[in-house]
Amino acid sequence: MVDLLALQKYFILSHLREGDVAVDFTMGNGHDTAFLSKTVGPTGRVTAFDIQPQALISTEATLKAEGCPENYRLICASHHRAPEFIHEPIKAGMFNLGYMPGSGNKSLTTMRETTLPAVENAVGMLGKDAILLVAVYPGHPEGAAEGEELTKYFSTLSRYKMTVAKFKLLNSPTSPFFMICETK
Secondary structure (H helix, E strand, O other): OOOHHHHHHHHHHOOOOOOOEEEEOOOOOOHHHHHHHHHHOOOOEEEEEEOOHHHHHHHHHHHHHOOOOOOEEEEEOOHHHHHHOOOOOEEEEEEEOOEOOOOOOOOOEOOHHHHHHHHHHHHHHEEEEEEEEEEEOOOOHHHHHHHHHHHHHHOOOOOOOEEEEEEOOOOOOOOOEEEEEEEO
16 A cells, blocks of 8 residues: 655655755644654754644644754744745755644635745745655645646646656545655
8 A cells, every 4th residue: 555654755855864954834733844853853954834823832742742853943924925934945845735633623724825826935945956745635625726726836847947746546536645846
C-alpha cells in the first residue's frame, strides 16, 4: 500500500539538510513544523504560519514534546503573507491544505483566494535545488477547487526551471494527493 506521508518525507529529505531554511505554510498542529525543525537542526531555521491562534499553541506543544531545537518562528498570519516575514531563499516549503485536524471546526479551511497567491509566493522563494510540497484534500468542495486551481497553476511553470509532479491514488478520487515542485 502506498504511504503518501512517507513519500512526502522522502521527497523533502532529498533536498533539505541541516542548516537549511524551511517553511511550513500551514502549521495546524505542528507535525510538519516538527519534521522540518528536526531535519534542519539547530543551525537551520523554520518559519511556520497559521491564522488560528490555537494552531500556534498546539504547534508549540508539539515542538516541545518532540524535543525540537529552538530554530523556529511561529507566526499567526495567513500563508499568503509569507514574503513579509521571509527575506531569503528557502530550501523546502510544505503546505498541508484543508482544515486543522482536531480543531472541531471543519468549516474553517484554507481557501483558494489565499492559497493560490501563497503557493505562487512560495515558488518564488525557492532557492536552487529546493522543493515545495503541497498536500491537497479534495474530499470537500473547497479542497477539490483548490486542487484544480493548483494543478492548472503548476502546469504553467517552465519545465526548464522546475520539475512538477502530482501523486494521486487513481482509484480513490476523494483521497488526499500531493504535488511537488523542485527547482533545478
